Amino acid sequence: xxxxxxxxxxxxxxxxxxxxxxxxxxxxxxxxxxxxxxxxxxxxxxxxxxxxxxxxxxxxxxxxxxxxxxxxxxxxxxxxxxxxxxxxxxxxxxxxxxxxxxxxxxxxxxxxxxxxxxxxxxxxxxxxxxxxxxxxxxxxxxxxxxxxxxxxxxxxxxxxxxxxxxxxxxxxxxxxxxxxxxxxxxxxxxxxxxxxxxxxxxxxxxxxxxxxxxxxxxxxxxxxxxxx
Amino acid sequence: xxxxxxxxxxxxxxxxxxxxxxxxxxxxxxxxxxxxxxxxxxxxxxxxxxxxxxxxxxxxxxxxxxxxxxxxxxxxxxxxxxxxxxxxxxxxxxxxxxxxxxxxxxxxxxxxxxxxxxxxxxxxxxxxxxxxxxxxxxxxxxxxxxxxxxxxxxxxxxxxxxxxxxxxxxxxxxxxxxxxxxxxxxxxxxxxxxxxxxxxxxxxxxxxxxxxxxxxxxxxxxxxxxxxxxxxxxxxxxxxxxxxxxxxxxxxxxxxxxxxxxxxxxxxxxxxxxxxxxxxxxxxxxxxxxxxxxxxxxxxxxxxxxxxxxxxxxxxxxxxxxxxxxxxxxxxxxxxxxxxxxxxxxxxxxxxxxxxxxxxxxxxxxxxxxxxxxxxxxxxxxxxxxxxxxxxxxxxxxxxxxxxxxxxxxxxxxxxxx
Ligand SMILES: Nc1ncnc2c1ncn2[C@@H]1O[C@H](COP(=O)(O)OP(=O)(O)O)[C@@H](O)[C@H]1O
Ligand SMILES: [Mg+2]
Numbered sequence: 001x002x003x004x005x006x007x008x009x010x011x012x013x014x015x016x017x018x019x020x021x022x023x024x025x026x027x028x029x030x031x032x033x034x035x036x037x038x039x040x041x042x043x044x045x046x047x048x049x050x051x052x053x054x055x056x057x058x059x060x061x062x063x064x065x066x067x068x069x070x071x072x073x074x075x076x077x078x079x080x081x082x083x084x085x086x087x088x089x090x091x092x093x094x095x096x097x098x099x100x101x102x103x104x105x106x107x108x109x110x111x112x113x114x115x116x117x118x119x120x121x122x123x124x125x126x127x128x129x130x131x132x133x134x135x136x137x138x139x140x141x142x143x144x145x146x147x148x149x150x151x152x153x154x155x156x157x158x159x160x161x162x163x164x165x166x167x168x169x170x171x172x173x174x175x176x177x178x179x180x181x182x183x184x185x186x187x188x189x190x191x192x193x194x195x196x197x198x199x200x201x202x203x204x205x206x207x208x209x210x211x212x213x214x215x216x217x218x219x220x221x222x223x224x225x226x227x228x
Numbered sequence: 229x230x231x232x233x234x235x236x237x238x239x240x241x242x243x244x245x246x247x248x249x250x251x252x253x254x255x256x257x258x259x260x261x262x263x264x265x266x267x268x269x270x271x272x273x274x275x276x277x278x279x280x281x282x283x284x285x286x287x288x289x290x291x292x293x294x295x296x297x298x299x300x301x302x303x304x305x306x307x308x309x310x311x312x313x314x315x316x317x318x319x320x321x322x323x324x325x326x327x328x329x330x331x332x333x334x335x336x337x338x339x340x341x342x343x344x345x346x347x348x349x350x351x352x353x354x355x356x357x358x359x360x361x362x363x364x365x366x367x368x369x370x371x372x373x374x375x376x377x378x379x380x381x382x383x384x385x386x387x388x389x390x391x392x393x394x395x396x397x398x399x400x401x402x403x404x405x406x407x408x409x410x411x412x413x414x415x416x417x418x419x420x421x422x423x424x425x426x427x428x429x430x431x432x433x434x435x436x437x438x439x440x441x442x443x444x445x446x447x448x449x450x451x452x453x454x455x456x457x458x459x460x461x462x463x464x465x466x467x468x469x470x471x472x473x474x475x476x477x478x479x480x481x482x483x484x485x486x487x488x489x490x491x492x493x494x495x496x497x498x499x500x501x502x503x504x505x506x507x508x509x510x511x512x513x514x515x516x517x518x519x520x521x522x523x524x525x526x527x528x529x530x531x532x533x534x535x536x537x538x539x540x541x542x543x544x545x546x547x548x549x550x551x552x553x554x555x556x557x558x559x560x561x562x563x564x565x566x567x568x569x570x571x572x573x574x575x576x577x578x579x580x581x582x583x584x585x586x587x588x589x590x591x592x593x594x595x596x597x598x599x600x601x602x603x604x605x606x607x608x609x610x611x612x613x614x615x616x617x618x619x620x621x622x623x624x625x626x627x628x629x630x631x632x633x634x635x636x637x638x639x640x641x642x643x644x645x646x
Pocket of ligand 2: 042043044171172
């Protein structure tokens, strides 16, 4: 199992319980679509899954490791090693080059750096190969601010994918894109996660995207919290 | 090292506000160092005013007062020394040389010193440097005058020019010894000491110009009509004596002898000790300057803090991204502190550079305008220590935005509500 949630309960400080999920899991290589209206707690759930926030009760476990057993430092390390994240917009550090942005996770995870070097010989070669596969080969040294939003999101995808983490989490990565590039982006992302043998958890409020995935779930069905 | 690179690039990305911050720190650093340097060198040139003189003797008063009027030519003597006392001291078996000094007249704000040619032979300053003539020679005729470097330069006198001495020491002294003009026969090389700011004539000349003066008023003819050439111009009294001894060992012995002199109340001081005493009185002004420049540095650091804190909110996205790729909150903390360290180090480097450029450019100005002789020396240990303190203060300042960012990144996680 790549990810298992059991009986988790969470609310932001001084707010009612937002997340209350009895059971949710993603198996190895699976591509899951999670949808829900905005404000329903999707991003909050992703914070729990990536170990940045801790549930009030219950257990998040990924790749057989229970987050409850780790301290915050170990959870941060775990995230660096095993998770790739993509957000809705402004994913990139504007003052780093495309290549440096892609290679950021390798700076925080020895495991992912080692994987890149083992496969491609060097970090730069790994970044180049990945960007080429995402159709960005010519943009290696381009300033981030001069990329289109679609290109920026593909760079973010490359960063999530580098070093082949076991789980890719995408939080509404396409909501700033037009319909055409939306489909193309999802195609690319699922293709590349398959190649790197990663599971994919794709979150969106747009139900029309569900067809691209193995399985889709509504957060409102899954979640008992935040219904008031 | 990745963090350091990120910090540097992030700073470059915000170059306008960063540059302004660096400049404001640099200016405050340059100011602090400059004040320190001037303070240090002023102290040095102050203690270098006189050297090689073992004792200064004057009428009994305060030791600082004696030092002030005899060496710095500030203020006036309350009393004179009789010629007889001078002879007794000059004839003492332990005494190698003496310089008599007679004060009381001036020329356009500069003091006129009556002395003899021993002044040019024995007076030493700095590291026992003797006085050197830039032009001409010591006075030999009665109405010869030797000018200090600053007097010649500021008043534009050249060799052979004539000038008139005024009675009294105020700049606005109207009573002039116009009947006896002096001719410039020598100009001293600059020393950076009060020597530069005086005119030198013989004791006999002082006596000569005062012939018709009775109790401070000019009564023509009151001194008799005998021509100057045939008169006895040996003065009755002088103002102070500088004494050099054959052996330093005898210093205290002679000092005691002078202080216990029976025929009139005298005071002998050790110039070095009196200089220290005087400098410690100036300490207040000196420390005030230091406090002011420290405040400037502090305000520079506050400026930096303002810039860093006000920019922080816009950078929460940046931190969330770093968190998502595996950075720990501690990393975020470090990143902010590193940024501050970079800012402060750049400020310190730039400020030091600024100071040296300013000093190199302003050296001759300070010299001619203020008689302040600065040397372009590499930073002293003390100054490096000051820079170290500034750096540490900057680092402590950086802890504040660091902590803020740390709290933000804990509260925000990867989601930012803006
Ligand atoms: N960092 C945070 N601190 C406090 N409350 C938050 C934070 N992030 C989200 N929330 C709250 O949680 C609720 C759900 O937000 P979110 O998980 O972002 O929803 P979604 O991603 O589905 O749009 C909102 O009411 C929001 O105010
Ligand atoms: Mg969201």
